[in-house]
Amino acid sequence: MNRLTFFLLAALILCALSLVSAQHQARTLFVALERGLAEEKQLDIDWSRLQYQQSALGKSARIADTARAQLKMAPVNPGKTQYLSGIVLPPPAEAAPASAAEARR
Template sequence: MTRLNLLLLGVVIACALGVVTSQHKARRAYIELQKAQTEARRLDVEWGQLQLEQSTWAMHSRIEKEAASRLGMRVPDAGHTQVVPLKRGGG
């Protein structure tokens, strides 16, 4: 009977260690998940800021101002503008 008790005690201890180990792994995985979610939120905010910055840089008035100041470009007057009609249909 003592051998059976010792065997059962060993099995119980092994099971207990298995539970502790799996709980520890689960807690570590949960911490990593929280870190990843925090990083994802930070990256989402940064992405939104970059989209806003891109739309600011691409504004027509800003591009026109830069073209005039840096490149010396200007909008042609109406006498130098020709409108080409767009063909629609078969050909």
């Protein structure tokens, strides 16, 4: 009976250590999960903020104000516009098949 008692005591101690180890691992994983969820929430807030900033920066009035203030740009003045001459553009692609069909007749 002495051996059986010693064996049962050793099994009980091993089970207790296994239980403590499992609880510690579960708590560690829960803390990691909570950190991940908090990081996800923060990233979602940052994403929303960046989307708002992108929409605000993309407005044409804001772009025009920045162009005038920082880049010293001015609206187009027809009197200062220069036109290039001597450039011949090929006919549009749609007109070419129609003229080829007329040439066959």
